[in-house]
Amino acid sequence: MKIALTSLFVDDQRAALAFYTDVLGFTKGHDIPLGDDFWLTVRSPESPDSPELLLEPASHPAVKPYRDALMEDGIPLAQFAVEDLTSEYARLTGRGVVFTQPPTDIGTALMAVFDDTCGNLIQLIEMKQA
């Protein structure tokens, strides 16, 4: 068994696609219309074998209270790995991305948390070389 797909709820799927591709640098996978919504995925060009990320509409009534509570406590809903967190932090803040947590040394890794503008916090992690 393999993990093929994981998902995030997003406020607006088109805005989310723009952020996840133009700003973060992922590429579009599937984009299948489902009524007013889409079955929309992105993937990382750096790791074609990684699971796809489904950008799911946030219209279900359970989503808002769930995400609001996690956002309040600063809890990220996904983690992306980067080679160089310091330069990613500079690149993303230069593009207006807001971090709730700047790069922080946690011993084995550097981590930071940003707002994806779609209702989620995302953690970036750079593992230190052993």
Added chain:
Amino acid sequence: MVMVDVFRALDDETRRTILDELSSHDGQTLFEICSILAMRHNLSLTRQAISQHLGVLESAGLVATERRGRSKFHHFNPAPLAEIADRWPIQKRIQ
């Protein structure tokens, strides 16, 4: 502010560690505090337990919270410690 709450809040190593971390890097979310306690201090605590510790510090006035965007950030507030120093001044003894 009741001074007994300040002393009770300080009477716990985890809460003192939280204050150490907030005083060296002010303005942290619950998630950041949890990560640092786990990774930097090897403290194996649930998020709920840390949230309760923050509640004790907040009701003693040692931690203040502020909303920025949609997240809540915790700040160290040394004012209650200044009250202790005002009550039992250190300067006079040294001079």
